[in-house]
Amino acid sequence: MRLRDQFLTAAGALALLVGAAAMSAPQAKEPEKAAASGGVSDQDILNDAKTPEDVVSYGLGPQAQRYSPLKAINKETIKGLVPAYSFSFGGEKQRGQESQALVKDGVIYVTGSYSRMYAIDSRTGEKLWQYEARLPEGILPCCDVVNRGAALYKNLVIFGTLDAKLVALDQKTGKVVWKKDIDDFKSGYSYTAAPLIVKGKVITGVSGGEFGVVGRVEARDAETGELIWQRPVIEGHMGTLNGKESTMTGKVNETWPGDMWKYGGGATWLGGTYDPETNLIYMGTGNPGPWNSWLRPGDNKWTASRIALNPENGEIVWGFQTTPHDGWDFDGVNEFVPFDLNKGGKTIKAGATADRNGFFYVLDRTNGKFISASPFVEKINWASGIDENGRPKYIAENRPGDPSKATGDEKKGKSVFAVPSFLGGKNWMPIGYSPDTKLFYVPSNEWGMDIWNEAVSYKKGAAYLGAGFTIKPVFEDHIGSLKAIDPATGKVVWNYKNKAPLWGGVLTTGGGLVFTGTPEGFLKAFDAKTGEEVWKFNTGTGVVSSPITWEQDGEQWIGVAAGWGGAVPLWGGEVAKSTAGINQGGSFWAFKLPKKLATR
Amino acid sequence: MRSKILLGFTALALAAAPAMARPFDEVVKDGTLRVVLYEQNAPFSDMKDGKPYGIEVDLAEAIAKALKVKAEIRLVDAGENVDGDFRLNLWKGDLAGSPLADLMLHVPIDKLLAIRNEQIFMTRPYYDERLAFAWRKNAVENFETVGDIGKTPIDVEGNSASDAMLLTAQGGQLRENLKHFKSFEEAAKAFLAGDAPILAGTRANLEAALFAAKASKDEIGIKELRLGGPVKLSWEIGGAVKSDSRDLGYAIGDAMTAMAENGSLKSIFEKYGVEYAAPKGY
Numbered sequence: 007m008r009l010r011d012q013f014l015t016a017a018g019a020l021a022l023l024v025g026a027a028a029m030s031a032p033q034a035k036e037p038e039k040a041a042a043s044g045g046v047s048d049q050d051i052l053n054d055a056k057t058p059e060d061v062v063s064y065g066l067g068p069q070a071q072r073y074s075p076l077k078a079i080n081k082e083t084i085k086g087l088v089p090a091y092s093f094s095f096g097g098e099k100q101r102g103q104e105s106q107a108l109v110k111d112g113v114i115y116v117t118g119s120y121s122r123m124y125a126i127d128s129r130t131g132e133k134l135w136q137y138e139a140r141l142p143e144g145i146l147p148c149c150d151v152v153n154r155g156a157a158l159y160k161n162l163v164i165f166g167t168l169d170a171k172l173v174a175l176d177q178k179t180g181k182v183v184w185k186k187d188i189d190d191f192k193s194g195y196s197y198t199a200a201p202l203i204v205k206g207k208v209i210t211g212v213s214g215g216e217f218g219v220v221g222r223v224e225a226r227d228a229e230t231g232e233l234i235w236q237r238p239v240i241e242g243h244m245g246t247l248n249g250k251e252s253t254m255t256g257k258v259n260e261t262w263p264g265d266m267w268k269y270g271g272g273a274t275w276l277g278g279t280y281d282p283e284t285n286l287i288y289m290g291t292g293n294p295g296p297w298n299s300w301l302r303p304g305d306n307k308w309t310a311s312r313i314a315l316n317p318e319n320g321e322i323v324w325g326f327q328t329t330p331h332d333g334w335d336f337d338g339v340n341e342f343v344p345f346d347l348n349k350g351g352k353t354i355k356a357g358a359t360a361d362r363n364g365f366f367y368v369l370d371r372t373n374g375k376f377i378s379a380s381p382f383v384e385k386i387n388w389a390s391g392i393d394e395n396g397r398p399k400y401i402a403e404n405r406p407g408d409p410s411k412a413t414g415d416e417k418k419g420k421s422v423f424a425v426p427s428f429l430g431g432k433n434w435m436p437i438g439y440s441p442d443t444k445l446f447y448v449p450s451n452e453w454g455m456d457i458w459n460e461a462v463s464y465k466k467g468a469a470y471l472g473a474g475f476t477i478k479p480v481f482e483d484h485i486g487s488l489k490a491i492d493p494a495t496g497k498v499v500w501n502y503k504n505k506a507p508l509w510g511g512v513l514t515t516g517g518g519l520v521f522t523g524t525p526e527g528f529l530k531a532f533d534a535k536t537g538e539e540v541w542k543f544n545t546g547t548g549v550v551s552s553p554i555t556w557e558q559d560g561e562q563w564i565g566v567a568a569g570w571g572g573a574v575p576l577w578g579g580e581v582a583k584s585t586a587g588i589n590q591g592g593s594f595w596a597f598k599l600p601k602k603l604a605t606r
Numbered sequence: 607m608r609s610k611i612l613l614g615f616t617a618l619a620l621a622a623a624p625a626m627a628r629p630f631d632e633v634v635k636d637g638t639l640r641v642v643l644y645e646q647n648a649p650f651s652d653m654k655d656g657k658p659y660g661i662e663v664d665l666a667e668a669i670a671k672a673l674k675v676k677a678e679i680r681l682v683d684a685g686e687n688v689d690g691d692f693r694l695n696l697w698k699g700d701l702a703g704s705p706l707a708d709l710m711l712h713v714p715i716d717k718l719l720a721i722r723n724e725q726i727f728m729t730r731p732y733y734d735e736r737l738a739f740a741w742r743k744n745a746v747e748n749f750e751t752v753g754d755i756g757k758t759p760i761d762v763e764g765n766s767a768s769d770a771m772l773l774t775a776q777g778g779q780l781r782e783n784l785k786h787f788k789s790f791e792e793a794a795k796a797f798l799a800g801d802a803p804i805l806a807g808t809r810a811n812l813e814a815a816l817f818a819a820k821a822s823k824d825e826i827g828i829k830e831l832r833l834g835g836p837v838k839l840s841w842e843i844g845g846a847v848k849s850d851s852r853d854l855g856y857a858i859g860d861a862m863t864a865m866a867e868n869g870s871l872k873s874i875f876e877k878y879g880v881e882y883a884a885p886k887g888y
Contacts (some may be wrong), residue, residue, distance in 0.1 A: 101701070120701075142702075143702050144682060144700075145701070145702055146683060146685055146694070146700065147701060148686070150701070192683065216765075218788045263782065264782050264783075265784065265785060265786050268786060269764050269786060269788075296765070296773070300778070301773045301778070408778075409774045409835075409836045410773075410775070410776075410777045411777070412836040459836060461836045461837070462718040462719060464687060464688040464714045464719060464841075465686070465687050465688065465767075466644055466684035466688075467644065467650075467684075467688060467712035467713060467714055467843060468766065468767035468808065468841075469737070469767040469770065469771070469838040470765075470767060470770050470837070471770035471773070471774060471836065472687055
């Protein structure tokens, strides 16, 4: 019976949706047959940003603007926003909860730390089922045991695990439908990002920073998990399509010395976004290896870059490198968010990305052409700016030293203080864009690092060339900084300062609000135009996840996972002082604005 | 792969509460010494036919015998650095909740490393490790100095001590010579199959690989070169225990001393084709 009810709800919602889509976008196609069976169709995913009664994709739509048109909650009514329930992830396993929840047909799908997944009743918070991946002993995730969320497709909910597996569960039962190895966790691979669904394919990257890990993007048949194509992001490596070699990424040795491209790094650990208008997948790529840039002269493509891929065959359509020849661990995986830029009376199909390196870039998303870049954190000192071709204007003395020129007893090499720190002007936490205010909202951190070659360094019991570093706040009173940025001018319109580093994503709404969490435990709401804080609620543990909003029974709801963790508590020093005493947790909080309070 | 995962779970199940590293009397009372060794670290420790195998496996068992307990050996992946391995295996534990060990072997005995890891206590060293080269005598005419390398290709394990040394030595002029492999085993295999004329590695790596391949000393030589650069060319290897288990560390040290004196340490190394190099002053 329950099944039938849900089917009817879904069909009703769909009818509404098709009506709305038909009015605003005449080119919208008929929903596909899968939708009629009550599952999540490709069309549902493409329309996600326009259907506030559900959230069926990471980023509230494949463009990942994290914008919902819902208006009931605004700066006046938000006073009436009340907690509806708090669902505990349970067990002894807590640590960082970085998941963005999904909601469809009265069910919330949310992942937890240690590769766990929960389905809960979206109205009552009652648990429907729970899935715990059996993690092997000996996994060594670099930066906490997080998971960032799942993807819905047809009757499946798909997510990745810390031991580098992709698991598809039945939405109704939580039973495994298929399970595939992304790679061997013993070779240093892992998976923490939310998968992306594009035209029936599940698109993933890889996590891992060990020697031999080369970043790549992969597409699998979302219904079976069978591999369709692979695209390594480092030049010289061959891609595959339908089990056969396809084309080489770039050319061997174009921007790498010797055979170092073979192990070049560039992990695609944050996943990607998709733009239906250009039919391109956008992925960010991580830093090159080895960490010391002097050992690998050249630009080292495509590390620390954004690349655009054809979803049909995995070919790279364009690439843009934010930090060529990275020497600071500016792991450029940050998401590229498509938006329409109004400039000089014209609308440009643009995209924006807030890079680890501290600059906010706007590119032409059709061809990767550089439009503009501006600093979104203060006191950047590794580059004086970005030139008209999009290339950094490096400040030579703030590049960590050449180890082969190191002198002295400890042979430390030159220690430099570089801003931002390797944790980035922005790390993993997703930005948001509001088409109403035409502003981007960027959760950023103001910190730098002392970095040097550590001569007394050992790996696997043998001498090694390591890096020593200490992260330090740039300002005395705050590290975290939520900024509203005008992509047309690069100007910071408002800036909310937070004592502890910000580590959660943002949500923007048609009600003119921006939501984000803080390590201090608050979910906060800000006036999207002015940055005025209009609401906060303490969840009892740090919030380092991305909030969502949806409409149900005529009321607007807000949901967020809570649980302190992530990479910040793993790094000590002065930064740890700002988060000392914050307790771990693991829960999903739901809030709603009761109908009687919403009318205005 | 699969069997190993299961093995891991059994170990977890046995240690119901998160097991702590323990002082000497607790180890004796319990009757087992939990030892952590590196996986894929031949000839010192590796998995062979589903069992731990190598110099340090034998050494751990000999130490346990001397303490009149049983050795419980667990092989682990090396982390980003040895400091991290101390944290994961000896004093804090990993995120998966694996049990802590009483003893870790293959630890570089270095004063600065000890100072910045106050949670652990190092035993006396048992071996003097050095970086070296194996060279095919018919392919490299003279192999006495760095200058003799010229443009000769070198097979090397990526991210290893030898790799770090070669990437930074002599102002980086040897970088283009390097042919990187994922493991020393793969590099050695390529070298022995006639790939590059030179193979870089630790002395123990090289000796064991040549021994296993029954390579002739007339055809392949081993040479240490004094290269200038920031990476150490030699270091000593010992064990580490948690700092509140110093008495265990001393008891292990005494056992090692007795083994060095009665020649059994030397025999263990020789079994794997490695010439025993005593640490300086021992």
